Amino acid sequence: DQQVKQNSPSLSVQEGRISILNCDYTNSMFDYFLWYKKYPAEGPTFLISISSIKDKNEDGRFTVFLNKSAKHLSLHIVPSQPGDSAVYFCAAIFSGTYKYIFGTGTRLKVLA
Amino acid sequence: GAVVSQHPSWVICKSGTSVKIECRSLDFQATTMFWYRQFPKQSLMLMATSNEGSKATYEQGVEKDKFLINHASLTLSTLTVTSAHPEDSSFYICSAERGDTNNEQFFGPGTRLTVL
Numbered sequence: 001d002q003q004v005k006q007n008s009p010s011l012s013v014q015e016g017r018i019s020i021l022n023c024d025y026t027n028s029m030f031d032y033f034l035w036y037k038k039y040p041a042e043g044p045t046f047l048i049s050i051s052s053i054k055d056k057n058e059d060g061r062f063t064v065f066l067n068k069s070a071k072h073l074s075l076h077i078v079p080s081q082p083g084d085s086a087v088y089f090c091a092a093i094f095s096g097t098y099k100y101i102f103g104t105g106t107r108l109k110v111l112a
Numbered sequence: 113g114a115v116v117s118q119h120p121s122w123v124i125c126k127s128g129t130s131v132k133i134e135c136r137s138l139d140f141q142a143t144t145m146f147w148y149r150q151f152p153k154q155s156l157m158l159m160a161t162s163n164e165g166s167k168a169t170y171e172q173g174v175e176k177d178k179f180l181i182n183h184a185s186l187t188l189s190t191l192t193v194t195s196a197h198p199e200d201s202s203f204y205i206c207s208a209e210r211g212d213t214n215n216e217q218f219f220g221p222g223t224r225l226t227v228l
Contacts, residue, residue, distance in 0.1 A: 034216070043116075043205050043219035044156070089156065100146075100217060104155045 003027050004092050006103040014111050019077040021106050023090035026071065030092035034100070035064060035075045038087045047088075048075070080110045115139055116208050118220035125196055126228055133191045133223045135206030141186035142208035146217060147179070150203045162189045196227040 004025045013019045023033075031052040036044035050057040050064045050073065057064050063076045077084055087107045091100040115138040125131050135145055143164050148156040160181050161169045168181035178200075180192040189208075193200050203224050207217040 036219075041203065041222060041224060043118075043207075043221045045219070046216055049216070099158065099161065100156075102156045102158075 002104065003030075004090060004101045004103040006088075006090060006106045008106050009104070010107040010109070012109045012111060013080045015082055016079045019075075019080045019084065019108055019110065021075040021077075021088050021090075021108065023073045023075075023103050024071060025073075025092050025101075027092070028068075028071065029094055030101070031095045032093040033064070033066060033073050034091045034093070035062075036089045036091060037084075038089060038105070040087075044089060077108075080108075082110050082112050084108060085110045114210055114218045116142075116206065116218045116220040118204075118206055118223050120223060121221060122224040122226075124226045124228065127197055128195055130192055130194045131196055131225060133193075133204055133206075133225075135189045135191070135208070135220050137187045137208040137210070137218070140208075140210045142189075142210060143186060144209045145183060145189040146207045146209075147181060147189075147191050148205045148207065150205060150222075156205065159191075193225065196225070198227045201225055201227045 006023050034049040035047040038044040048059050048062045048064050050066050055066050066073045087105045089105045090103040117136045119134045145162040147159045150156050159174045162181050162183040164183045164186050170176045183189040203222050205222040207219040209217050
């Protein structure tokens with residue numbers, strides 16, 4: 001049973017426009033969420049995170065929104081750049097552990 | 113800071129042999145390290161949690177006798193794939209937690225294992 005889901009396996013966006021990547025989770029006990037970016041044959045790199053006590057966190061071009069009632073979070077990238085093309089994973093954590101539950105990933109392609 | 117390395121970055125071996133993959137935290141001490149496996153076009157699957165000085169905790173469905181994990185020091189964890197078979201071919205990634213970073217794990221660059 002997939003506790004963290006990314007229902008869009010792929011997304012194409014024009015350079016300069018907004019990229020919105022979505023993530024849904026089923027367990028209301030998750031209280032910390034992270035987004036990672038991954039290039040082929042490389043390890044994931046951390047992008048941004050959000051605690052369940054917040055509904056928004058912003059870092060430069062990246063903003064993560066959390067809607068706890070809907071058990072949904074999203075990553076906004078504005079403006080999108082060709083270098084943003086990668087696979088994006090969301091991850092959820094239970095408080096007090098470091099055990100990540102990863103989503104299935106969304107491949108973002110930013111078109112020049 | 114917070115660099116995690118893996119060695120080797122890729123390895124090709126014959127079926128039936130064992131392969132050891134090392135994961136090192138280069139500039140911090142990691143009491144807990146994690147091993148993941150990624151199949152093509154699939155998510156990162158947590159295999160086990162490795163704690164320094166104690167036995168690893170394996171996820172359901174992961175054979176502990178097949179994937180031997182040793183966390184001998186605060187900066188080194190090893191994953192040994194024993195009697196490797198072609199179905200063990202995958203991309204293996206480790207990560208380390210640095211306790212002061214708000215639940216963040218730092219990932220290694222991964223190891224591509226191909227079993228012939």
